[in-house]
Amino acid sequence: MNDQERIEVEAAAFRRLVDHLDNNKQVQNIELMLLADFCRNCLSKWYLAAATDRGIDLSDEEAREAVYKMPYSEWKENHQLPATDEQMAAFNAKRAAKSAK
Template identity: 80%
Template sequence: MTKLTESQSQAIEAAAFRRLLNHLDNNKQVQNIELMLLADFCRNCLSRWYMEEANAQGHDVTDAQAREVVYKMPYSQWKENHQLPATDEQMAAFNAKKEAKNK
């Protein structure tokens, strides 16, 4: 592999992040609870990480602004149009996973 400069590496990482956001946007049927159960992160995690990194670098980014970057629309609109209620089974699995982490 070619040795990348820090700038080149950051550009590639940014492009990969944009592809991930586009992939999630193109697969709105995939619910956050499903992502949490399978991958231990969701769109909200991505938006929180985005906000935390922006703030760490001195940029005043709110939770709502970060979520709009990730969801490509206001979070309230995404929830209204795309989010389904979690099933009892999904919530039980989520709570069991969370409990196992805390042990």
């Protein structure tokens, strides 16, 4: 695989991941953080960082829209549920364990 083919395959995989997340809106970001240590917000931040590294002017909101496929405020209003006490306790314990390393 040459560099251009690799870039195209990686881009296709990214688009498929974003589509998969979009098709599974019931999966909450807190659940992704607990299981995979990343969420849609992380993905949008990585997207923004990649654009910035290449000198592309992109706002945080534009990066989020690329991942959420809608304005973030709309996604939160229609799809985001409050984290449970158990989820927050698990998230805080995971974060504490990471910072203790």
